[in-house]
Amino acid sequence: MADLPTYYRDLLRHYGPQEWWPGETPFEVMVGAILTQNAAWKNVEKAIATLKAYGLLDPHKIHELDQDTLALAIKPAGYFNVKAKRLKSFVEWFVTKHGADVKSLRRIPPDRLREDLLSVKGIGPETADSILLYALDVPTFVVDAYTYRVLTRHGLIGEEATYDDMKEFLEKRLPRDIPLFNEFHALIVAVGKQFCRTKARCEECPLKSHLPR
Numbered sequence: 298m299a300d301l302p303t304y305y306r307d308l309l310r311h312y313g314p315q316e317w318w319p320g321e322t323p324f325e326v327m328v329g330a331i332l333t334q335n336a337a338w339k340n341v342e343k344a345i346a347t348l349k350a351y352g353l354l355d356p357h358k359i360h361e362l363d364q365d366t367l368a369l370a371i372k373p374a375g376y377f378n379v380k381a382k383r384l385k386s387f388v389e390w391f392v393t394k395h396g397a398d399v400k401s402l403r404r405i406p407p408d409r410l411r412e413d414l415l416s417v418k419g420i421g422p423e424t425a426d427s428i429l430l431y432a433l434d435v436p437t438f439v440v441d442a443y444t445y446r447v448l449t450r451h452g453l454i455g456e457e458a459t460y461d462d463m464k465e466f467l468e469k470r471l472p473r474d475i476p477l478f479n480e481f482h483a484l485i486v487a488v489g490k491q492f493c494r495t496k497a498r499c500e501e502c503p504l505k506s507h508l509p510r
Contacts, residue, residue: 301470304507305477308484311503315483318431323399324356326432327391330424331384332374343373356397359388383419390417399433407435422460430482436475438467439482443489450497452509 320326325345332341347370348354359367368381390413395401402410407429414425422440429435440463448454454466471477492502499505 301467301481304504305471305481305484307503307507308488309480312484312487315480315487317479317483318427320431323432324397325354327387327428328354328384330427330431331387331419332371332380333427334376334380334383334424336375340373340375344371344377347371347373356388356392359384360392360397379419386418387420403433407437410435411437422464426464430475430478434475436473436478438464438471438478440464440467441482441486441489443485443493444482446489446493446497447485447504450493451504451507 318326318329319342320329328348329341329345332344345354348359351370353359353362353367353370364381364385367385368377371377371380371384374380391397391402394413405413410433411425411429414420414428415422420428426437426439429437430439440460444463444467445458448458448463448466449456454463458466467481471481488502488504492498492504499508
């Protein structure tokens with residue numbers, strides 16, 4: 298069985314706490330989770346800053362806003378027409394079904410809430426889990442392309458593994474702890490960006506000792 302807590306400790310020792318997810322409110326985190334799809338975080342920050350500057354970072358205002366105007370506001374995040382449509386779909390769900398009430402979402406059983414989120418057009422597993430973990434404090438592990446690289450290159454899962462396979466693998470081997478899931482995901486992203494890239498840079502990687510021999 299993989300000693301994932303040791304992976305976590307080695308990454309934390311190397312990088313220190315990542316303190317994810319930046320956001321002043323749960324709704325801001327939700328918006329960021331949608332805008333960060335295929336985007337660098339610095340560009341997402343610009344889009345969120347624009348929404349704040351115009352007083353639009355509010356579910357009711359985004360719900361009332363026309364899609365073209367919203368697209369212009371979030372333009373720095375890239376794919377702005379697609380993301381405006383996705384953000385409008387999410388906000389419609391959040392406002393019409395849950396009264397834009399975060400407390401209402403937190404009262405829903407996590408498995409059911411995850412299914413509800415996945416039913417919203419444009420919300421995939423990674424975005425849904427990011428909203429659950431970072432905005433709603435649900436202990437669910439967020440999986441991404443960096444996670445896949447680390448797990449497959451270390452021989453922990455097969456290359457055919459799906460998102461849910463990886464999520465289940467991690468959650469079965471770690472304490473069900475929100476701060477741990479939060480930090481571990483952020484640390485995997487950090488090591489993925491620096492070392493576990495498309496072309497692996499294993500020599501100086503803090504996880505080098507864990508590689509299969």
